Amino acid sequence: MTTICILYPDLLGTYGDGGNGLAAVERARRRGLEAELVSVGLGDEVPDASLYLLGGGEDGPQRLATDLLRGSSFVSRVRDGANVLAVCAGLQILGMTFCVEGDDEFEGLGLVDVVTLRGERRSVGELASRVDGQLLVGFENHGGRTTLHGVDALGTVIKGRGNDGTLDGYRTKNIWATYAHGPVLAMNPWFCDEILAAVLGAELEPLTSVADQLYQERCRVLSA
Numbered sequence: 001m002t003t004i005c006i007l008y009p010d011l012l013g014t015y016g017d018g019g020n021g022l023a024a025v026e027r028a029r030r031r032g033l034e035a036e037l038v039s040v041g042l043g044d045e046v047p048d049a050s051l052y053l054l055g056g057g058e059d060g061p062q063r064l065a066t067d068l069l070r071g072s073s074f075v076s077r078v079r080d081g082a083n084v085l086a087v088c089a090g091l092q093i094l095g096m097t098f099c100v101e102g103d104d105e106f107e108g109l110g111l112v113d114v115v116t117l118r119g120e121r122r123s124v125g126e127l128a129s130r131v132d133g134q135l136l137v138g139f140e141n142h143g144g145r146t147t148l149h150g151v152d153a154l155g156t157v158i159k160g161r162g163n164d165g166t167l168d169g170y171r172t173k174n175i176w177a178t179y180a181h182g183p184v185l186a187m188n189p190w191f192c193d194e195i196l197a198a199v200l201g202a203e204l205e206p207l208t209s210v211a212d213q214l215y216q217e218r219c220r221v222l223s224a
C-alpha cells in the first residue's frame with residue numbers, strides 16, 4: 001500500500017493544493033496500484049508515508065505550520081530520504097529562512113539551502129516553466145523571492161516569476177518544489193507520473209484522461 005500524506009491542509013490549503021493528493025492517488029489507482037490518502041491535522045502525529053505533500057498558504061498559517069513541522073518527526077524523515085512535493089509556502093518552509101508578515105525573517109526547517117526574502121512586488125498570475133523539456137503549468141500568488149544556494153532549480157521560467165523571474169522551484173534527490181499551484185499534479189499529469197514513478201520505483205504505463213487532454217490544450221495555447 002502506498003500512502004500519500006497531505007500535511008496540515010487546514011493551514012496550507014488556501015490554493016487547493018490538497019488536490020495534489022487526490023490526483024496522485026487516483027493516477028496510482030488507475031494503474032491498479034493500491035494507494036491511500038491521509039492528512040495530518042493540528043495535533044496529529046506525522047505518519048509514515050511514501051510521499052508528503054506541502055501546499056501553499058498565507059503568511060500566518062505558514063509560520064504556524066513551520067513550528068508544528070519543526071516539532072514533528074517530519075524533519076528527520078525528510079533528512080532520512082522521505083519524498084516531498086512542496087508548493088509555494090511549502091517550498092519556503094523547507095528552506096533556511098523566509099519572510100512573513102512584512103520583512104520579518106523567520107527560520108525555516110533548514111532542509112534545503114534556499115532563502116526567501118520579501119520580493120519588491122507580489123507575483124500573481126500564470127506560471128509556466130520548462131522542466132526537462134516538458135512544460136509545467138499553473139498559477140502563482142506569493143510575496144516571496146527565493147534564492148537557491150548550490151541546489152538545482154526544478155525549472156526555467158517562461159511565463160510568470162517563480163523563484164526570481166528566471167528559475168522555478170528546486171529539486172533534490174527526494175524533494176520536488178515549485179511555486180505552481182493548480183493543483184500542479186492535476187494540471188500536469190506527466191509531473192504527477194514522474195513523481196509517482198520515482199516514489200514507487202516503478203515504470204508506469206501511459207494513461208489517457210481528461211487531465212492529460214487539458215494539459216495538451218494548455219501547452220498548445222502557451223506555445224501559440
Ligand code: GLN
Nearest residue numbers: 056057088089142143144
Ligand atoms: N505566504 C507566502 C508568500 O506570500 C506563500 C504564499 C503561497 O503559498 N501562495 O510568499
